[in-house]
Amino acid sequence: MSFDAVAQQPKLLYLLQTIAAFAAVVCLILLALHRRPVRRRSAALILLTPALLLLMAGLLLPALRTVLLSFTDRGGEAWAGWDNYRWLLTDPRALVALRNTVAWAVLVPLTATAVGLLYAAAVVRSRFRAFALSLLLMPMAISFVGAGVIWKFVYAYRPAQDGQIGLLNQLVVAFGGEPRQWLADSPWNVLFLIVAMVWTQAGFAAVLLAGAIRAVPAELIEAARLDGACARQVFWRITMPSIRPTLTVVVLAQAIGAFKAFDIVKTMTGGQFDTDVIAHDMYDQAFRYGETGHGAALAVLLFVLVTPFVAHQVRARRGRG
Structure with missing residues (x-):
């Protein structure tokens, strides 16, 4: 097995673990709603929560990090203020x-x-x-x-x-x-x-x-x-x-x-x-x-x-x- 293939294994394992965790959360939410009915608005909010968390992790957090990086130097480490x-x-x-x-x-x-x-x-x-x-x-x-x-x-x-x-x-x-x-x-x-x-x-x-x-x-x-x-x-x-x-x-x-x-x-x-x-x-x-x-x-x-x-x-x- 090549070095690249070995290096890709942890990334693939991390991806599978993330997908499994997300599927488990969704299943738990559906099971909870099935056993204890709630109001329609509350149910909609609960069902949207996993998607909102993913949007926050995939869009909001990278956007905030980009804003912070815009105030840093060439390497993204030292603070540069408004220089950029x-x-x-x-x-x-x-x-x-x-x-x-x-x-x-x-x-x-x-x-x-x-x-x-x-x-x-x-x-x-x-x-x-x-x-x-x-x-x-x-x-x-x-x-x-x-x-x-x-x-x-x-x-x-x-x-x-x-x-x-x-x-x-x-x-x-x-x-x-x-x-x-x-x-x-x-x-x-x-x-x-x-x-x-x-x-x-x-x-x-x-x-x-x-x-x-x-x-x-x-x-x-x-x-x-x-x-x-x-x-x-x-x-x-x-x-x-x-x-x-x-x-x-x-x-x-x-x-x-x-x-x-x-x-x-x-x-x-x-x-x-x-x-x-x-x-x-x-x-x-x-x-x-x-x-x-x-x-x-x-x-x-x-x-x-x-x-x-x-x-x-x-x-x-x-x-x-």
Whole structure:
């Protein structure tokens, strides 16, 4: 037996013991409730307790530890105060990552939602609606890493005297232009990365918005047409107000996903050429450069940026309920 296999045995044994202990606790709770009935609310609280404990152990405690690490030095041992946050607001690379993250959070949800909305409005009344929506939804079945690899080939560059393997440069050369290094040309390369994200997410927006458009009461549309409203007026004055809750949820979901962008950046540029984002820089600082405090500070900043969007989404869902 190899050394690695021997080293993995204690971890596997610990995992099995944890699962067995959790199963035993759940069985004891169910047995206690079966023998002594309690009120519905009390029973619900008791049944939720194991899950809440797991959430606390898996989410709350690591989050608190990350906050503490953000105030420590490189090794995560000595107290550094606000030094990591000062670095975050003054370091050129960190500022580039923050700028790019804001660009992603603004452009991805707006563009993906706009493309999805226009596409949904165009095909929602078609006989081939399901097929048309499935075409736009297909890229969502591809992982972000796969999408990054695909679009990296689309933007691939070779010198003018060599044959082009990138689709975009091939089109440029075919029309008499010179090939360009699209992913190395800052700041436009950030937009080229965003295109890959929009390509994967537009289908999600189109499917949800198509369902919302179909749910608009036909009586409202018919009444507007009888009043002399044209198709454009019906869309902007009847359809859009009716689908606004779904539109809000789609935009918020896209924005949250954009804040967490990592795979596409890692696959296509590795954060080079001023394309870094907070999620990727956080990984590099903590695991590539060993700057635990810097990585933790970036993680806290990302959490702060995402929290308002998550809170608004939860509030929107409660309003719909």
